[in-house]
Amino acid sequence: MAKSNKLIISCCLSGAGTKKEMAPSVPYHPNEIAADVVRVVKAGAAIVHIHVRDDQGVKSMSLDKFTQTVELTRAACKKENLDVVINLTTSGGSYIDEERLQHLEKLRPEMCSFDAGTLNWSNSFVFENHPRFLEKLCKTVLEYDIKPEVEVFDTGFMGNTAFYIKKHGLKVPTHYQFIMDVPGGIDGTVKNLAFLVDMLPEGSTWSVSGIGKSHMPMLLAALAMGADGVRVGLEDNIMYGVDENGKKIVGTNEQFVKRTVELAKLAGRGIATAQEAREILGITRKCL
Numbered sequence: 011m012a013k014s015n016k017l018i019i020s021c022c023l024s025g026a027g028t029k030k031e032m033a034p035s036v037p038y039h040p041n042e043i044a045a046d047v048v049r050v051v052k053a054g055a056a057i058v059h060i061h062v063r064d065d066q067g068v069k070s071m072s073l074d075k076f077t078q079t080v081e082l083t084r085a086a087c088k089k090e091n092l093d094v095v096i097n098l099t100t101s102g103g104s105y106i107d108e109e110r111l112q113h114l115e116k117l118r119p120e121m122c123s124f125d126a127g128t129l130n131w132s133n134s135f136v137f138e139n140h141p142r143f144l145e146k147l148c149k150t151v152l153e154y155d156i157k158p159e160v161e162v163f164d165t166g167f168m169g170n171t172a173f174y175i176k177k178h179g180l181k182v183p184t185h186y187q188f189i190m191d192v193p194g195g196i197d198g199t200v201k202n203l204a205f206l207v208d209m210l211p212e213g214s215t216w217s218v219s220g221i222g223k224s225h226m227p228m229l230l231a232a233l234a235m236g237a238d239g240v241r242v243g244l245e246d247n248i249m250y251g252v253d254e255n256g257k258k259i260v261g262t263n264e265q266f267v268k269r270t271v272e273l274a275k276l277a278g279r280g281i282a283t284a285q286e287a288r289e290i291l292g293i294t295r296k297c298l
């Protein structure tokens with residue numbers, strides 16, 4: 011099949027760590043998340059990557075919070091006649107395997123994150139993705155026909171992914187999400203991104219996100235290199251630009267998506283709808 015010219019925009023709404031003190035518009039609660047999903051889909055996002063928080067805004071893997079969030083999101087999109095691919099995190103604040111998987115079994119999202127290795131995140135804590143957990147995650151995505159988004163924070167994650175494809179039946183073609191410039195992971199440079207792209211198995215699809223200061227360089231590099239998708243949003247970056255006085259401007263998820271749409275159009279790329287994203291990624295089960 012010929013490669014699509016359409017760009018998939020994925021919006022990671024909040025992540026596990028962005029606080030309202032940093033970015034006032036970051037959504038914490040299920041109703042806030044659902045309302046933000048509507049805004050970013052209208053702006054051009056085809057995929058939303060969802061984390062949940064507890065009532066105090068602390069990272070959580072609460073099944074109740076995921077259920078409320080997904081149900082409200084589906085209802086809000088239905089009311090507005092909108093379509094979106096829901097991508098649920100499996101790493102939002104727990105290292106108990108069952109807590110990281112239970113929402114997949116209940117809610118059956120079309121996508122979920124698959125963090126293919128362990129990282130000394132910012133040299134301050136261990137972002138643990140134990141082989142035991144990844145084996146269980148493989149079984150879960152296969153059983154419930156969930157498309158894994160393989161998140162790659164460093165080069166070794168590519169070899170890990172190849173292992174799970176060969177030994178545990180992770181389906182191909184695989185979708186890779188390169189996350190560049192997390193301290194402790196691979197630096198966000200064009201050279202490093204090109205190196206990762208060269209490691210891709212034939213037929214794979216890929217997307218990229220730059221953390222913080224590397225957000226815009228990685229976005230522009232992705233467009234130049236023909237990426238299948240890009241990831242934007244307040245999980246990865248809060249700074250939108252600077253005003254005429256040089257003061258930093260904190261953005262919103264909607265603003266980041268709208269700017270990406272304009273840049274993609276300048277690069278000669280169309281914007282993928284949710285259904286076009288499913289076709290590009292090989293997702294055959296629609297669950298909105």
